[in-house]
Amino acid sequence: MTSVVEMAAAVRRGELSAVAIIEQHLSRIDQDEADIHAFNLVMADHARARAAEVDGMVARGEDPGALAGVPVALKDLICTRGTPTTCSSRILEGWVPPYDATVVSRLTEAGAVFVGKTNMDEFAMGSSTENSAFGPTRNPRDLSRVPGGSSGGSAAAVAAGFAAIALGSDTGGSIRQPAALCGVVGVKPTYGMVSRYGLVAFASSLDQIGPFATSVADAALALDTISGHDEADSTSLPTDSARARENLGRGVEGLRVGVIAELAGAEGIAPDVAARIREAAEALAASGAKVEETSVPAVRYGLSAYYMIAPAEASSNLARYDGVRYGLRKPGADITEMYMATRSAGFGPEVKRRIMLGTYVLSAGYYDAYYGKSQKVRTLIIRDFEEAYRSFDVLLSPTAPTTAFELGTKTSDPLTMYLSDICTIPSNLAGHPAISVPFGTGDDGLPVGAQVLAPAAGEPVMFQVAEVLEAAAAAKGGGR
Ligand code: GLN
Numbered sequence: 367m368t369s370v371v372e373m374a375a376a377v378r379r380g381e382l383s384a385v386a387i388i389e390q391h392l393s394r395i396d397q398d399e400a401d402i403h404a405f406n407l408v409m410a411d412h413a414r415a416r417a418a419e420v421d422g423m424v425a426r427g428e429d430p431g432a433l434a435g436v437p438v439a440l441k442d443l444i445c446t447r448g449t450p451t452t453c454s455s456r457i458l459e460g461w462v463p464p465y466d467a468t469v470v471s472r473l474t475e476a477g478a479v480f481v482g483k484t485n486m487d488e489f490a491m492g493s494s495t496e497n498s499a500f501g502p503t504r505n506p507r508d509l510s511r512v513p514g515g516s517s518g519g520s521a522a523a524v525a526a527g528f529a530a531i532a533l534g535s536d537t538g539g540s541i542r543q544p545a546a547l548c549g550v551v552g553v554k555p556t557y558g559m560v561s562r563y564g565l566v567a568f569a570s571s572l573d574q575i576g577p578f579a580t581s582v583a584d585a586a587l588a589l590d591t592i593s594g595h596d597e598a599d600s601t602s603l604p605t606d607s608a609r610a611r612e613n614l615g616r617g618v619e620g621l622r623v624g625v626i627a628e629l630a631g632a633e634g635i636a637p638d639v640a641a642r643i644r645e646a647a648e649a650l651a652a653s654g655a656k657v658e659e660t661s662v663p664a665v666r667y668g669l670s671a672y673y674m675i676a677p678a679e680a681s682s683n684l685a686r687y688d689g690v691r692y693g694l695r696k697p698g699a700d701i702t703e704m705y706m707a708t709r710s711a712g713f714g715p716e717v718k719r720r721i722m723l724g725t726y727v728l729s730a731g732y733y734d735a736y737y738g739k740s741q742k743v744r745t746l747i748i749r750d751f752e753e754a755y756r757s758f759d760v761l762l763s764p765t766a767p768t769t770a771f772e773l774g775t776k777t778s779d780p781l782t783m784y785l786s787d788i789c790t791i792p793s794n795l796a797g798h799p800a801i802s803v804p805f806g807t808g809d810d811g812l813p814v815g816a817q818v819l820a821p822a823a824g825e826p827v828m829f830q831v832a833e834v835l836e837a838a839a840a841a842k843g844g845g846r
Contacts (some may be wrong), residue, residue: 370436370530370584374477377435380424384417384435388479391437394527395481403503404513404522405482406442406452413437416479423477430477432591438473439529441520442483443490444575445564446470453566454498455488457712461693467564468599469533469575469592476591481529484519488714489684490540490568492516493786496777497716504773505548507812511770514544514786517578521548524578531588532578537568538672539766539790541576542802546765546815549804551585551832552578553610554790556822557797558603560589561596569679570601572672572794582803582833586610589825605823608799613830618653621831624660624758626819629789636768638808643764646805646816649838650762650831662754662761664746668792671747673784674727674740675795680717681724687712719780744795751796755821760831763789765815769808789817799825803832805839 368376376382392410399405423430440446443453445463447470452458466474473480487497495503495518503518505511506526513522517534521544524532534541536554545552553576560575567573577588593608625647631640651657689695689708696711698704713721727736754761766786776783793800799822802815816835820828 369581370433370579371587373530374432374434374436377420377424378429382435384420384479385414387435388413388417388437388481391481391528398506398526399528401504401509402506402522402526403501404484404519404526404528405439406454406485406500406519407450408482409449409480413479413481420477420479432476432587433473434477436478436531437481437529438478439481439484439520439523439532440470441486441517441532441534443486443535443566444469444533445566446480446483449483451483451566453489454486454500455712455714455717456499456694457687457708458693463564465564468561468596470564472592484517484523484532486519487516488717489566489680490516490535490537491680491716491720493539493543493783494776495519496773497714499714502773505770507549508770510772511812512547512773514547514766514770516540518544520578521545521550521552524548524550524580530579531584533575533592534578535565535573535575536794537572537676538794539787541578542790542800542815542817543766543786545578545802546813547770549813550578550580551582551804552576552802553585553589554793554800555589555593555608555825556603556799558601559593559605559608559799559825561599561602563596563598567683569676570683571679572676582829582836583611583614585801586614586829608825610825610829612826614833616830618650618655618831618834621655621760621827622758623647623650623655623657623831624754624761625657626665626761626763627659627661628663628665629763634767634785634788635764636808639764639768639814642806642814643762643816646835646838647762650834653834653838660754660758660761662750662792664743664750665792667743668747668795669784669788671740671743672791672795673723674736675744677720677724678728678737679724681721681728684717684721716780747792748796751798751821759827760824761819763817763819765789765802765817769810769812769814793819798822799828801828801832803835803839805835806842
């Protein structure tokens with residue numbers, strides 16, 4: 367597969383046409399999408415017209431930009447002007463955003479070509495893409511398995527060759543976990559590194575947009591394109607870009623890598639996954655890094671704290687879907703009945719569960735015991751990471767506790783499903799960046815992801831280490 371870096375360079379030189387690239391991806395979609403269901407909407411006409419525009423610019427001697435002609439898929443909670451954005455929910459039925467998200471404008475300015483809007487767990491709540499109102503997405507590596515979630519459609523689109531890059535959102539692991547399960551690279555940037563203007567909010571103190579790609583270098587190029595300050599997002603950092611490509615090619619000689627003891631060999635981490643992470647640590651050591659096991663004790667409580675904080679914020683963010691302002695409206699005798707009828711019909715069971723959980727932990731009498739306590743745990747996690755980063759440049763852990771599981775196996779037990787994010791949630795709570803890189807396969811032959819964690823704004827060193835892991839996986843023959 368041509369890399370995005372080469373693809374865009376060839377288009378800019380006029381050696382490869384954007385139309386030919388898009389036709390190739392559309393024919394893959396024609397062939398396999400019926401089995402995989404990565405998309406809620408394939409934008410074939412738009413993509414063809416846009417690719418022709420990019421070729422036209424090159425023909426006129428203009429430069430379309432760093433992602434010239436690159437096919438990009440967007441998770442269906444990223445607003446696209448004039449094109450429906452559903453969050454895979456019935457409640458947004460018929461709603462069409464009146465503006466583009468900042469990431470969409472930036473990709474357009476860089477010459478990218480949008481191929482479609484990808485399927486997801488409803489409002490990004492889930493780890494398997496089975497909570498979509500439009501039916502599940504299947505894992506391109508094995509159609510009987512889930513692709514992970516909630517950005518499962520984006521991960522599957524890249525793994526299946528439907529798009530060269532995809533964007534997802536990550537609140538507790540929704541980019542990294544599906545990347546791991548589908549065998550692609552997935553990045554959650556530092557909180558504030560990528561503008562969220564035009565991202566439909568789930569839990570605002572945790573949400574971040576980030577890229578999927580088939581290689582670390584391609585993910586770095588995509589992140590550098592979408593990151594950087596945006597005055598339309600008040601939580602956006604005052605930096606120019608993530609500088610994800612700054613340290614590529616430097617190797618890891620002398621870098622200090624800490625393997626998180628609480629996550630690497632913990633209870634619930636499958637033995638085959640734990641074995642791959644040990645090999646990843648050995649590979650980094652063999653490349654000259656100083657690798658040691660370390661402890662980040664409070665990460666053990668991350669999952670519990672997350673399932674108070676994220677639903678609390680969601681219960682507030684989702685209050686806006688009331689049948690008045692967006693999408694679906696079900697009639698009722700008075701306004702209260704109309705709200706109830708609309709929200710009962712529009713939201714799926716997991717979204718309702720989260721709204722109830724969140725309302726409960728914020729209610730008078732329970733606020734201190736649940737929400738307040740969770741915020742204290744969050745502070746402890748931040749402190750423990752601070753302590754660890756005094757001794758280490760990056761940390762290493764599995765991305766997900768298991769390889770991709772079969773459809774239907776966790777849907778009846780939400781708690782088991784929630785455990786899928788045990789390794790990814792701590793970075794969201796701390797606001798730190800983390801990346802999942804494919805590293806070999808499990809006993810079932812399906813991909814395993816290794817997670818590299820870095821402190822805030824540590825994208826340069828994070829990608830530097832990820833690139834070495836990627837090369838080691840390729841040398842072993844287990845990676846891509
Ligand atoms: N699976 C987690 C949840 O259901 C994380 C979701 C996400 O990152 N959007 O909340």
